[in-house]
Amino acid sequence: MARMAMAQEKVFALRREIARIEGTLPERLAMPATAGGEAPVLRHYGRPEAVSSAVVKTGVLPLDAALGGGLMRAALTEIAGRETRDSGIVSGFALALAAIVSRNGSGEPSARPILWVCLADVLAEAGFPYLPGLEQFFGVVPGKLFLARARRLEDALWTAEEAARLGGFSATVLELRGNPARLDLTATRRLHHRAREAGRPVFLVRHSAAPEPTAAPTRFLASPAPSPLRETLAGPLPRSIGPPAFTVTLSKSRTGRNGTFVLDWNPHDLAFQERRPFGERGSVQESGRRVQDSGDLVAASFHGPDPAPAARGGLASAQEKRRTG
Amino acid sequence: MGIADARAMYPGIEVVESDHVSDRRLLESIADWCDRFTPLVAIDGDDGLFLDISGCAHLFGGEEAMLNEIVRRLTQQGFDARAALASTPGMAWAAARYSRGPDRIVPAGGEERSLAPMPLAALRLQAKTRAGLESVGLRHVGALLGAPRAPLARRFGSTLITRLDQALGFAEEVISPRLPVPPLSVERQLAEPIGTTENIEQLILLLARTLKQDLERRGEGARRLLLSLFRVDGAVTRIMVGTSRPLREPLMITKLFHERLTAVESRLDAGYGFDLVRLSVSVTAPFTTAQMDLAEDTLEEEEEFALLADRIRARLGDNAILVPTLAESHLPERRVSFAPFGKETPSQKTAMPQPQVPAKIRPIRLLEKPEPVEASAEVPEGPPLTFRWRRAVYRVARAEGPERIAPEWWREDKPRLTRDYFRVEDMDGRRYWLYREGLYGEETAPRWFLHGIFP
Numbered sequence: 001m002a003r004m005a006m007a008q009e010k011v012f013a014l015r016r017e018i019a020r021i022e023g024t025l026p027e028r029l030a031m032p033a034t035a036g037g038e039a040p041v042l043r044h045y046g047r048p049e050a051v052s053s054a055v056v057k058t059g060v061l062p063l064d065a066a067l068g069g070g071l072m073r074a075a076l077t078e079i080a081g082r083e084t085r086d087s088g089i090v091s092g093f094a095l096a097l098a099a100i101v102s103r104n105g106s107g108e109p110s111a112r113p114i115l116w117v118c119l120a121d122v123l124a125e126a127g128f129p130y131l132p133g134l135e136q137f138f139g140v141v142p143g144k145l146f147l148a149r150a151r152r153l154e155d156a157l158w159t160a161e162e163a164a165r166l167g168g169f170s171a172t173v174l175e176l177r178g179n180p181a182r183l184d185l186t187a188t189r190r191l192h193h194r195a196r197e198a199g200r201p202v203f204l205v206r207h208s209a210a211p212e213p214t215a216a217p218t219r220f221l222a223s224p225a226p227s228p229l230r231e232t233l234a235g236p237l238p239r240s241i242g243p244p245a246f247t248v249t250l251s252k253s254r255t256g257r258n259g260t261f262v263l264d265w266n267p268h269d270l271a272f273q274e275r276r277p278f279g280e281r282g283s284v285q286e287s288g289r290r291v292q293d294s295g296d297l298v299a300a301s302f303h304g305p306d307p308a309p310a311a312r313g314g315l316a317s318a319q320e321k322r323r324t325g
Numbered sequence: 326m327g328i329a330d331a332r333a334m335y336p337g338i339e340v341v342e343s344d345h346v347s348d349r350r351l352l353e354s355i356a357d358w359c360d361r362f363t364p365l366v367a368i369d370g371d372d373g374l375f376l377d378i379s380g381c382a383h384l385f386g387g388e389e390a391m392l393n394e395i396v397r398r399l400t401q402q403g404f405d406a407r408a409a410l411a412s413t414p415g416m417a418w419a420a421a422r423y424s425r426g427p428d429r430i431v432p433a434g435g436e437e438r439s440l441a442p443m444p445l446a447a448l449r450l451q452a453k454t455r456a457g458l459e460s461v462g463l464r465h466v467g468a469l470l471g472a473p474r475a476p477l478a479r480r481f482g483s484t485l486i487t488r489l490d491q492a493l494g495f496a497e498e499v500i501s502p503r504l505p506v507p508p509l510s511v512e513r514q515l516a517e518p519i520g521t522t523e524n525i526e527q528l529i530l531l532l533a534r535t536l537k538q539d540l541e542r543r544g545e546g547a548r549r550l551l552l553s554l555f556r557v558d559g560a561v562t563r564i565m566v567g568t569s570r571p572l573r574e575p576l577m578i579t580k581l582f583h584e585r586l587t588a589v590e591s592r593l594d595a596g597y598g599f600d601l602v603r604l605s606v607s608v609t610a611p612f613t614t615a616q617m618d619l620a621e622d623t624l625e626e627e628e629e630f631a632l633l634a635d636r637i638r639a640r641l642g643d644n645a646i647l648v649p650t651l652a653e654s655h656l657p658e659r660r661v662s663f664a665p666f667g668k669e670t671p672s673q674k675t676a677m678p679q680p681q682v683p684a685k686i687r688p689i690r691l692l693e694k695p696e697p698v699e700a701s702a703e704v705p706e707g708p709p710l711t712f713r714w715r716r717a718v719y720r721v722a723r724a725e726g727p728e729r730i731a732p733e734w735w736r737e738d739k740p741r742l743t744r745d746y747f748r749v750e751d752m753d754g755r756r757y758w759l760y761r762e763g764l765y766g767e768e769t770a771p772r773w774f775l776h777g778i779f780p
Binding site: 085086087088089091092093095096112113123124126127128129130131132133134136137138142143145146147148149150151155158159162163166167168169223224225226227239240241244245246247265 | 627630633636644646647648650666686688691714724725749777779780
């Protein structure tokens, strides 16, 4: 115990020293003085970051808690996959996060396009982005997706950096395979800084990548999860394939909390929902805001009378808008 | 004369096999170099160049000074060049080959006097015509000038008269320049050659500022820019940059060339430096000055994006940025096409009425080419039970389908096979789009392919 305390003391001393050299206050997590003290306040170079604007709630409470309030909007977020054959899952999760982060205050999808930067070998291995599917699952309409294809990693990094600096994109996705030596701490730190300055997210999507240190403050490991069953009027349809599902391991976050979540994606509302065993369903209520149940999932109650969910304006109108807009 | 005869006469003679391709390349590189004097350079035959110096001579201190300068610099490079200057290409051709000294410059109107003593070869005639003329005793151009034209034309063909008229300036002769003449061009001659990329970029900025005034006067912007770097030893490097919208801002132009120069840096050999840098606009487009919207910044953003796209294209190549567009087709691979940025046609989706049926679920990634898989199904027409893709075996937990997609017979010459698509999910939860091509009971057995990947 004493040893740990000493080690911590040393770390703090070093941090202070670094801060002194840089002429700023050290970055630290401080508990706010107000009651509760649930959400940590992140201080960046001495200035407390406004959590509400800097982060976007994913809608999954435990995930938001582990992320320190939500996903950072102006940051580099790394999404890794173990194998290239999971490319649909990994890029799908990145696009889901992009869809959530790029929503503006009123929940509407952003009018800005997405720039998808990838190396040519990724396209050959994992396939080209396919617009009809992207529209169905993530609301990416034609004209809002640009694909930048680079032959070399340097070019891809350069393109992503320039795009991140521009701020004209709702998100920049950089897609790579494996663990290239050039994608080191310096390269990722540059990306992160650009993202932070422009206030736009950059997603680093890495297929078949072994974990290695990068400057991204958040890192997810996305792996497949069996999808929920398709919901019909007569109950879940056996052996059917429902909306997308992801097994997501948060392996690095600002708060230091990690965890594994099984998330179902609701393509209509562009929102996540955490999957729980049937018994736990009711307990979500007490923890406050709950993700809208679009009716895509298995009904909460099997045996008792289940009042039909009230028709929600959001579902139909959002889709209508997307279609016409 | 054979080599043996030549050797007998001059034992020390050096015999080199003629290499037309190399000669041509050399002539072209000299023509490139001559671009520094005038943009209108044409190659003539195997050994000649036409330079149209209308309006250029004063830049080099007059006609004579310019002629001397060209010959001097070519001599310095190790070429034995003969040059002449005249009002017509035909006269200049003749003077370059058959005149010496001050006669090399033929003043306008002095063609007849200069041509008269020259042999018939000066008229660029075919050997047969020339032999025919010589056989009747006409050995000099002067003899033709005085002769009646009609009998000449009747006997020796109209080419003779045309050549004569072209040399004398009675008939127009156009030379065909090798390169299209840019509408706008600015250049800077340098006393001290430059070699570093930074210097070149500074110079581009200077030139672009000059260019901007010209573009503003014309109410145009540049759609394509060409940078010509003339190396001291005669090599010319040309660097092209395209823009997706009319551009005239010097800083933006410099930025575009910065990316291009970074991309070609390894191939750009500065050698002893460049002593002439020319920036020309090869394609222009009307420049519309748009009113800025105070509330929205979309216009600016669009412009910013266009500039970024141009820079990416300058660095990574013209097809680096792709825009997926939708086409009217129900074949998955035809539904989406990728067009290079700036050349895309808008998606046809808006033009077509929406179908009333809900859209079929489509993958988010589509393999460029469907990859064959080995699949086994429970029943012949049913979904696969297991399949092997890229050396890994997948056990299908759940499957949806089939969705039958028939080939587009109205487009194909060779009939393609019908496809039955299945959405499958394996035991771990990976979701793929597989199809079985062909029908049972036909000549060829159906085959399985993996086409797309779902999230």
